[in-house]
Amino acid sequence: MLTIDFGPNGVVVIAGRLDAAQSPAAQAFLDQVDGTVTLDCIRLEYISSAGLGVLLKTQKRLMGSAGKLRLSGVNRHLQDIFVYSGFDKIFEIEPAP
Numbered sequence: 001m002l003t004i005d006f007g008p009n010g011v012v013v014i015a016g017r018l019d020a021a022q023s024p025a026a027q028a029f030l031d032q033v034d035g036t037v038t039l040d041c042i043r044l045e046y047i048s049s050a051g052l053g054v055l056l057k058t059q060k061r062l063m064g065s066a067g068k069l070r071l072s073g074v075n076r077h078l079q080d081i082f083v084y085s086g087f088d089k090i091f092e093i094e095p096a097p
Contacts, residue, residue, distance in 0.1 A: 004029045007040060011072075015043035018051030026051070030058040035067045042073030042096055052085060059090060068092065 002022035007013035012033065018026055030037075039055075047055075059069045072094040074082065079095055082088045 011038045011040050013040045017046040019048040020050035023050040023054050027054045038070045038072055040073050041071050047078060047081060
């Protein structure tokens with residue numbers, strides 16, 4: 001199960017599992033954002049390669065118009081995934097407190 005919606009101050013809040021089954025819904029939502037977007041990942045439990053693809057596609061689109069996707073509240077497990085995949089070089093990542 002995945003939920004994704006706007007939170008306070010325009011932050012996008014994502015929670016649950018971003019896997020192949022949930023990727024189309026996440027992509028449809030993220031296709032609507034523009035500018036510099038903060039994705040609050042504090043309640044994101046899991047991300048698959050399909051989910052990484054959603055984030056990468058969104059980042060490329062936003063950067064094409066001088067924006068970017070920032071990830072905040074990233075837990076240790078997800079941080080490891082971003083490092084192993086090289087995504088820590090692509091995204092501005094703020095670890096969970």
